[in-house]
Amino acid sequence: MREISQPVVEKVAIIGGGIGGLATAIALRKQGIDAHVYEKGKEFRPVGGGLGLQPNGLRCLDGIKPGIVDTLKRSGCQVERVTLKTSAGETIRTSESTMMEKYGQLTLTIWWWHLQQILASELPAEVIHLNHRCIDFEQNKNSVITHFENGKTVESDLLIGADGANSRVREILIGDGQPRYLGSMSWRAVVNYQDELLPPNEVIVMRGEKTILFLLNLGEGYQQY
Ligand SMILES: Cc1cc2nc3c(=O)[nH]c(=O)nc-3n(C[C@H](O)[C@H](O)[C@H](O)COP(=O)(O)OP(=O)(O)OC[C@H]3O[C@@H](n4cnc5c(N)ncnc54)[C@H](O)[C@@H]3O)c2cc1C
Numbered sequence: 001m002r003e004i005s006q007p008v009v010e011k012v013a014i015i016g017g018g019i020g021g022l023a024t025a026i027a028l029r030k031q032g033i034d035a036h037v038y039e040k041g042k043e044f045r046p047v048g049g050g051l052g053l054q055p056n057g058l059r060c061l062d063g064i065k066p067g068i069v070d071t072l073k074r075s076g077c078q079v080e081r082v083t084l085k086t087s088a089g090e091t092i093r094t095s096e097s098t099m100m101e102k103y104g105q106l107t108l109t110i111w112w113w114h115l116q117q118i119l120a121s122e123l124p125a126e127v128i129h130l131n132h133r134c135i136d137f138e139q140n141k142n143s144v145i146t147h148f149e150n151g152k153t154v155e156s157d158l159l160i161g162a163d164g165a166n167s168r169v170r171e172i173l174i175g176d177g178q179p180r181y182l183g184s185m186s187w188r189a190v191v192n193y194q195d196e197l198l199p200p201n202e203v204i205v206m207r208g209e210k211t212i213l214f215l216l217n218l219g220e221g222y223q224q225y
Contacts, residue, residue, distance in 0.1 A: 010034055013146050013156040015134045015169050017041070019051075019112065021162030022119035025127065027064040036156075037123070038148065040133035040163075044120060048112025049188035050216040050224030052079070052203075055103035065122050069105075072118060076110030077217040080201040087208040109203065111190055111218040134168050189225045190218065198223055 012028055014021045017039030028035035053061075053072070062069045079099075084092045099106050120128060133149040137159055144159040161169025165179050198204070204215040216224040 009157045011156045012036070012158045012160060013038060013144070013154050014160045014162055015146070016161070016163035016167075017044070017116070017120070017128060017130070018162060018164060019115050019119060021160070022116065022123065022128075023061065023064060024160060024162060026119065026122050029123070029127070030064060036127045036129060036154070038129045038132035038134060038146070038154070040131070040149075042131045044113070044116060044130075046111075046113045046190075048116070049186075049190060050109055050218045050222075051112055051115060052216070053108045053110060053115075055099055055105035055107070058105050058108060068118065068122065069108075072108055072110060072115065074219075075114045075118060076108045076219040078106040078108055078201055079203050080106065082203045082205060085204060085206045087206055087211075087213075089206070092207075109216045109218055109224075111220075111222055111224070114218070114220070134163065137169070137172060190222055191225070192221050193223050194221055 010033065012025075012033055012035040014025050014028075014035055014037045017037045021037050021039070025035040025037050053076075058069050058072070061072070079097055081094055081096050083094045086092060097106055131150060132152065135147055135149050137144055137146040139145075143155050143157055146154045146156070146159055148154070159169065161167050161173070163169055170176075198215060198217060200217055202217065206213040206215070213225065218224055
């Protein structure tokens with residue numbers, strides 16, 4: 001009986017230290033599960049674009065780590081209005097956000113890197129293993145053994161692939177090929193820049209013929225184009 005009541009999953013290896021992998025590790029560790037994150041990068045660098053976190057996502061984050069949304073709000077920017085402009089910069093209309101009345105939270109725009117840093121800071125440093133690129137894994141009856149490019153192996157009860165759009169874990173497990181390019185291209189740049197034409201708490205959407213330009217305020221003086 002004692003054997004049956006023991007938790008089936010005690011140790012979890014999460015591949016990928018992006019926002020999905022880190023948030024999953026926080027949630028699992030809150031449940032007392034020994035979750036570790038394995039990230040191929042040698043360090044967390046200021047990469048990625050801007051993200052809009054919607055109220056449902058913020059509620060999920062607050063569920064796994066109460067108070068984290070307040071930290072995110074201090075870093076990012078709360079979107080109070082969205083302005084639609086022509087490609088020449090003429091305003092078509094400005095809409096005030098109704099998110100607060102409807103869902104109790106505004107949309108939050110934040111730099112992917114800042115979100116990653118805030119999530120990482122909620123985990124003990126020793127459970128984030130940088131310079132660990134997953135190259136292979138094998139399963140047996142009771143566990144998964146993961147192999148890394150640096151020659152290390154890790155045994156865990158469960159392996160979670162959070163290694164992005166070109167997931168190595170998915171490739172090995174499902175092997176359904178590379179993601180399909182559907183013909184849309186997104187160019188993104190994050191710059192530290194302030195201008196009166198970029199008011200805080202506002203997202204600007206400029207529409208061209210077949211193009212859309214989003215100007216997101218990411219907080220702390222950063223803008224995404
Ligand atoms: C243009 C664009 C705009 C977007 N806008 C939004 C938005 O407004 N709101 C929103 O919620 N989402 C948005 N997204 C989606 C969002 O960025 C993704 O859903 C999110 O980043 C996925 O998180 P993830 O942790 O699963 O993967 P990722 O963020 O891609 O992280 C994967 C991590 O795994 C690591 N890794 C990769 N391979 C390996 C390996 N073999 N071994 C170890 N580590 C590995 C990578 O280095 C990386 O750190 C947008 C995406 C794009 C492209």
